[in-house]
Amino acid sequence: MIGLLCRNETCRYEAINLCKQFFPGHSVSQTESGDFQVEVSIPYQNEQEVATRVIVCSEKGCFEGNASAPRSEYLGAPDLDVAMGKAFYQAALPCTGYSPPWGILTGIRPVKLFKGLIGEVGLEETQRLFREEFYVSADKTQLCTQVALCELRELSPVEPQDCSLYISIPICPTRCAYCSFVSQENNKVGHKLIDEYLNLLCREIELTGEIIRSLGQRLKTVYIGGGTPAVLSPVQIKKLLASISPLAEGLEEYTFEAGRPDVIDREKLEVLKEYDVSRISINPQTLDDRVLESIGRRHTTAQFYQAFELASAMGFENINTDLIAGLPGDTTEGFCKTMDRILELKPSGITVHSFYKKRSSALAQTGQADEWITAKEAGGVSYAYDALRMNGYEPYYLYRQKDTVGGSENIGWGRNHQIGFYNIYMMNELHSVYACGAGGVTRLIRPDGKIQRIYNFKLPLEYIKGFSQMEERKRGVNEFYGG
Numbered sequence: 001m002i003g004l005l006c007r008n009e010t011c012r013y014e015a016i017n018l019c020k021q022f023f024p025g026h027s028v029s030q031t032e033s034g035d036f037q038v039e040v041s042i043p044y045q046n047e048q049e050v051a052t053r054v055i056v057c058s059e060k061g062c063f064e065g066n067a068s069a070p071r072s073e074y075l076g077a078p079d080l081d082v083a084m085g086k087a088f089y090q091a092a093l094p095c096t097g098y099s100p101p102w103g104i105l106t107g108i109r110p111v112k113l114f115k116g117l118i119g120e121v122g123l124e125e126t127q128r129l130f131r132e133e134f135y136v137s138a139d140k141t142q143l144c145t146q147v148a149l150c151e152l153r154e155l156s157p158v159e160p161q162d163c164s165l166y167i168s169i170p171i172c173p174t175r176c177a178y179c180s181f182v183s184q185e186n187n188k189v190g191h192k193l194i195d196e197y198l199n200l201l202c203r204e205i206e207l208t209g210e211i212i213r214s215l216g217q218r219l220k221t222v223y224i225g226g227g228t229p230a231v232l233s234p235v236q237i238k239k240l241l242a243s244i245s246p247l248a249e250g251l252e253e254y255t256f257e258a259g260r261p262d263v264i265d266r267e268k269l270e271v272l273k274e275y276d277v278s279r280i281s282i283n284p285q286t287l288d289d290r291v292l293e294s295i296g297r298r299h300t301t302a303q304f305y306q307a308f309e310l311a312s313a314m315g316f317e318n319i320n321t322d323l324i325a326g327l328p329g330d331t332t333e334g335f336c337k338t339m340d341r342i343l344e345l346k347p348s349g350i351t352v353h354s355f356y357k358k359r360s361s362a363l364a365q366t367g368q369a370d371e372w373i374t375a376k377e378a379g380g381v382s383y384a385y386d387a388l389r390m391n392g393y394e395p396y397y398l399y400r401q402k403d404t405v406g407g408s409e410n411i412g413w414g415r416n417h418q419i420g421f422y423n424i425y426m427m428n429e430l431h432s433v434y435a436c437g438a439g440g441v442t443r444l445i446r447p448d449g450k451i452q453r454i455y456n457f458k459l460p461l462e463y464i465k466g467f468s469q470m471e472e473r474k475r476g477v478n479e480f481y482g483g
């Protein structure tokens with residue numbers, strides 16, 4: 001455990017983030033005791049600069065770090081965060097000997113920062129700043145470089161009328177032990193409620209379409225995610241896609257995240273074909289049945305192969321597959337083997353997630369996840385990245401989460417220019433994303449850079465009960481755009 005003492009309230013949020021980054025697997029408690037004691041303070045701040053001091057004590061002794069940064073933003077990041085990160089680095093490194101792969105950067109979108117800096121100081125200087133000012137490892141700096149260059153090459157210029165649509169199906173066949181997402185099991189939700197949810201979801205899609213048209217906007221991508229959208233019956237999927245149809249003309253990308261292979265069948269895939277879905281995702285997470293069982297993901301490797309082969313035979317050319325590195329019960333060798341087997345299938349996309357401890361998951365609550373989070377390296381991640389590059393895949397989007405194994409990230413890899421555009425637009429906040437369904441968050445972005453979020457109710461039942469209230473919130477969109 002880490003005992004954290006913040007002398008100034010403004011330090012607290014970032015100090016907790018830095019503790020998690022520099023001491024993976026340890027919980028943070030705001031007390032004066034623990035295996036490590038961390039004290040953070042701001043000795044002075046004026047109009048020119050802010051200074052920070054960090055003291056880290058352990059059985060090895062006490063170490064002090066001091067750093068300052070010019071006021072306002074410093075190199076595209078908040079000044080206080082940079083100063084604190086540097087002081088933290090000086091004090092924590094002698095205590096643990098551990099240098100986090102992402103250095104002092106704790107945000108979820110390092111590539112956004114990287115791209116902003118390229119525009120200001122050029123690529124080479126940006127790489128130097130990442131390594132020398134933010135202490136990001138050479139490997140992660142290279143990853144950022146590849147992702148940024150891929151995005152700059154693949155994306156057409158953003159037009160003010162562009163937008164995307166996200167549809168949420170927060171329902172799954174069963175609940176995986178590592179999941180803390182709001183998704184509910186379909187038999188607990190019940191058929192009647194799913195039908196009711198779907199009816200209202202279609203109404204929200206219709207309303208969103210009216211808003212988009214009234215603002216003269218144009219949908220570039222649609223993403224149906226979850227949960228497990230393929231848990232719906234063919235009739236339900238047809239109803240959903242039919243409600244999107246009036247908006248779907250000329251889309252750049254239309255994704256259906258089918259998700260779990262155990263609920264994918266020919267009839268459902270035929271409906272997706274009928275409505276010109278261009279990209280699907282079939283997610284095994286691992287190709288080791290023992291690991292699938294230990295993480296409570298109730299499908300088998302054989303079911304993944306069946307679903308993948310069926311979709312390929314039916315002419316789906318853009319199939320993404322999700323994997324998770326560092327799963328409890330998996331080994332480095334096991335993950336490398338999964339990667340080799342997935343590469344043999346040559347899917348157009350492979351998304352490599354790093355396992356992270358989701359607080360409300362069954363695994364976290366039993367404490368089983370902790371031992372994995374303390375690992376200094378997510379098993380097999382570097383092997384996977386090398387193998388992906390050798391097989392012609394390129395990283396096109398990257399985001400980070402807290403408490404991942406080895407401090408690693410999540411990356412979407414694509415080949416032959418088959419990348420997930422929706423993910424890039426959403427992650428980089430390049431245009432407005434309208435979200436429909438329970439748990440959806442609409443993120444409106446105005447040409448002047450102003451952002452506003454509209455939150456939907458989280459669970460299907462809350463969504464149904466609060467629908468008229470939510471409809472009202474959504475009608476506020478025109479106001480945001482000055483209509």
Ligand code: SF4
Nearest residue numbers: 172175176179183227
């Ligand atoms: S399939 Fe995904 S969303 Fe559904 S329970 Fe498993 S991890 Fe959670």
